[in-house]
Amino acid sequence: MVIDDVLLSNLGFIANVSSAIFIPLATLILGRKLLKDKKATGQYNMVRLLIFITFLDFSILALTEFIIKDVLLGAPALIDPYNATFGLYNILVAMMITLGLTLIFYINRLEFLYYTPLFFFTGMYIFYLFTGFDSWLEDYTTIGGVASIVFLFFTAFRVKDNGALGIAVFFTLAFSTQFIDDVLISRIVIISYVVFIIFFSLGLFKPFKQGVVSKDE
Amino acid sequence: MSDTFVLIMQVIYISFCTLSLFQVKKKWREDKNKMYLIIILYIVLLVLVSLIYIMAIFTEFNTSIVIGGNLTVGLALAFFTNAIQVEFVLYLRKYNKFYTLPLIATLYIAFGLLLNSSTIIFVLYSMVVGFGFSSVLIRDGKKQRNGLAMGMGIFFLIYGIGAMLQNSMLLDIFRVAGVVVFFVSSTGFFEKYVFVNEEIEERIMKTWISKLVV
Numbered sequence: 001m002v003i004d005d006v007l008l009s010n011l012g013f014i015a016n017v018s019s020a021i022f023i024p025l026a027t028l029i030l031g032r033k034l035l036k037d038k039k040a041t042g043q044y045n046m047v048r049l050l051i052f053i054t055f056l057d058f059s060i061l062a063l064t065e066f067i068i069k070d071v072l073l074g075a076p077a078l079i080d081p082y083n084a085t086f087g088l089y090n091i092l093v094a095m096m097i098t099l100g101l102t103l104i105f106y107i108n109r110l111e112f113l114y115y116t117p118l119f120f121f122t123g124m125y126i127f128y129l130f131t132g133f134d135s136w137l138e139d140y141t142t143i144g145g146v147a148s149i150v151f152l153f154f155t156a157f158r159v160k161d162n163g164a165l166g167i168a169v170f171f172t173l174a175f176s177t178q179f180i181d182d183v184l185i186s187r188i189v190i191i192s193y194v195v196f197i198i199f200f201s202l203g204l205f206k207p208f209k210q211g212v213v214s215k216d217e
Numbered sequence: 218m219s220d221t222f223v224l225i226m227q228v229i230y231i232s233f234c235t236l237s238l239f240q241v242k243k244k245w246r247e248d249k250n251k252m253y254l255i256i257i258l259y260i261v262l263l264v265l266v267s268l269i270y271i272m273a274i275f276t277e278f279n280t281s282i283v284i285g286g287n288l289t290v291g292l293a294l295a296f297f298t299n300a301i302q303v304e305f306v307l308y309l310r311k312y313n314k315f316y317t318l319p320l321i322a323t324l325y326i327a328f329g330l331l332l333n334s335s336t337i338i339f340v341l342y343s344m345v346v347g348f349g350f351s352s353v354l355i356r357d358g359k360k361q362r363n364g365l366a367m368g369m370g371i372f373f374l375i376y377g378i379g380a381m382l383q384n385s386m387l388l389d390i391f392r393v394a395g396v397v398v399f400f401v402s403s404t405g406f407f408e409k410y411v412f413v414n415e416e417i418e419e420r421i422m423k424t425w426i427s428k429l430v431v
Binding site: 112124 | 313314315316317318321322324325328329332333338
């Protein structure tokens with residue numbers, strides 16, 4: 001029993017430390033690619049930009065989780081960031097889902113829906129500030145999360161896009177931790193998505209050999 | 218007396234709305250522009266709202282009937298007209314990415330009324346829609362020499378001022394005044410008589426300059 005606790009505790013520490021190191025590192029690599037692309041073409045690639053912001057968001061989440069759980073510095077300005085419905089943790093998770101949905105609409109060229117998730121989530125937060133009503137956040141996170149993963153897979157296979165498939169796999173692993181009750185499995189999943197993200201950001205994840213298929217093809 | 222006045226004003230209002238509807242329909246047949254369809258939908262909605270008001274005079278039904286919380290039938294109708302007003306401006310300015318914004322804003326404001334008694338947010342939203350978007354329409358209509366858009370802008374503005382006065386009699390008068398302007402604009406009056414013809418203006422100016430030089 002004691003060994004189990006120690007093992008789980010150490011595994012948890014490794015999971016949080018590796019998340020705090022490698023996810024920001026992957027974000028930096030993606031950021032560098034984004035800037036390189038911008039330099040070459042003169043403008044930001046919208047898909048790269050959205051992926052970068054999503055990872056930036058995830059980096060903040062990983063760092064915050066590490067600082068709060070392991071370094072125990074706490075965050076005095078944020079009251080109850082973990083348990084409050086609109087605490088920092090839930091806001092960042094919901095933001096990630098919002099950006100995931102935006103990415104799907106962008107890849108599928110549904111122009112009138114580009115900003116809809118952002119409007120919806122911002123509206124929800126403003127609504128919460130005015131009325132204190134927060135019951136929709138959990139439903140939004142669950143439904144939006146599942147929908148974004150399903151559509152990311154669908155889009156990835158439709159346009160044969162390695163990027164979209166990589167994000168879909170990563171989000172599936174990351175999102176599944178919300179529902180896994182078993183601590184051991186949860187930590188293994190965290191480590192596995194950290195490993196996966198390193199492969200993905202280094203450009204080694206290429207299940208589709210050819211490039212992105214255009215709509216005309 | 219008051220009911221008779223409201224009835225007369227509503228009948229005049231519906232008549233002008235119907236006349237405008239025929240004018241816009243004629244324009245739509247000519248060039249099949251989607252903008253005209255949105256205007257037709259808006260006019261139909263205005264007529265429906267007016268019919269509900271007339272119905273309220275003769276029956277026990279009234280617009281203060283509560284749907285839930287503090288959301289009444291009257292407010293719900295106002296939400297619809299506001300949303301279509303905003304959609305129209307977004308369509309005119311080709312802001313395709315913002316099409317869902319008025320719908321989401323309406324959803325939260327309406328839901329807020331179900332939970333909260335304060336109508337401040339609704340009033341602020343209506344003011345932005347009434348005054349902000351009407352000035353955008355007037356400016357764009359003038360710039361693009363589109364009389365119908367400018368007429369709609371003036372209609373929204375007059376309607377907005379009327380609603381702000383919080384007097385039902387004045388609101389009826391302002392609404393009728395607004396719809397008359399709207400009808401006039403749908404006949405092409407602004408294009409013919411209000412917008413200065415640039416070619417003619419240039420020709421006149423050249424004459425002045427040549428006179429000065431000579």
